[in-house]
């Protein structure tokens with residue numbers, strides 16, 4: 001972020017100006033980026049590894065030529081770039097599609113590249129290399145769309161064999177509408193693999209706290225959905241079925257601990273106060289969906 005002193009003041013005065021305005025100094029900026037990168041590279045490798053080993057059936061052999069829609073990739077397009085390297089035709093859609101940040105992405109993608117070479121030498125790097133060479137990740141080996149799942153306008157029906165996402169559906173502002181769109185763009189027999197995190201994103205150690213609020217406004221803006229849309233596991237399962245999907249597999253991966261549940265249960269607001277313990281406990285799950293029927297119930 002620039003101060004009003006902008007580029008006209010000599011460097012030490014700019015540093016002093018930044019401190020005066022409560023902004024990080026250039027050194028703090030560099031340190032913060034390095035710290036983000038240190039955490040982001042292993043995370044990128046981990047998510048890609050999950051996609052390739054236990055999420056996408058038959059991967060990597062099954063990837064050649066399949067049409068994939070990844071929703072909400074966030075700041076890092078590494079998983080999509082590796083899938084594209086294996087020959088998949090990948091589209092990314094994100095309501096807040098991340099721009100290429102020249103102070104972050106070149107160094108980040110180069111660090112990912114080094115780590116892949118070191119620890120996953122079998123992963124294809126062609127698409128990642130192309131993005132590094134282009135200095136842009138909005139075009140080239142993958143297609144990118146700045147669009148919400150609720151409004152995938154311009155994408156024809158039955159466009160994808162596979163849809164995939166990690167930690168996105170809890171941020172949707174209109175889940176039934178988004179799932180209708182998901183169903184529309186999935187080809188008959190296509191599949192969806194979506195990991196959902198049901199926790200209150202304000203404080204993961206008190207994961208149901210937002211269910212105690214009597215009023216909770218959801219909106220299309222980033223802040224309104226940042227904390228999570230509060231839908232519980234069984235509600236997502238019902239909404240997937242209502243949109244027309246069959247749930248082929250469920251992989252629950254976290255539950256609220258009994259001590260915290262005892263604390264929060266008496267404080268829950270309606271409709272959560274009427275839900276059963278079994279409905280409230282799940283904190284995360286990966287859904288494997290099938291678009292086999294292709295006719296909404």
Ligand SMILES: C[S@@+](CC[C@H](N)C(=O)[O-])C[C@H]1O[C@@H](n2cnc3c(N)ncnc32)[C@H](O)[C@@H]1O
Pocket residue numbers: 047071072073074075093094095096097147148149150165166167168171172173225
């Ligand atoms: C918590 S981040 C997850 C990022 C990434 N998938 C990961 O595993 O780290 C949620 C992502 O969903 C995107 N998102 C939020 N609401 C969305 C919507 N309605 N439609 C599409 N993407 C959305 C956000 O912009 C963000 O990139």
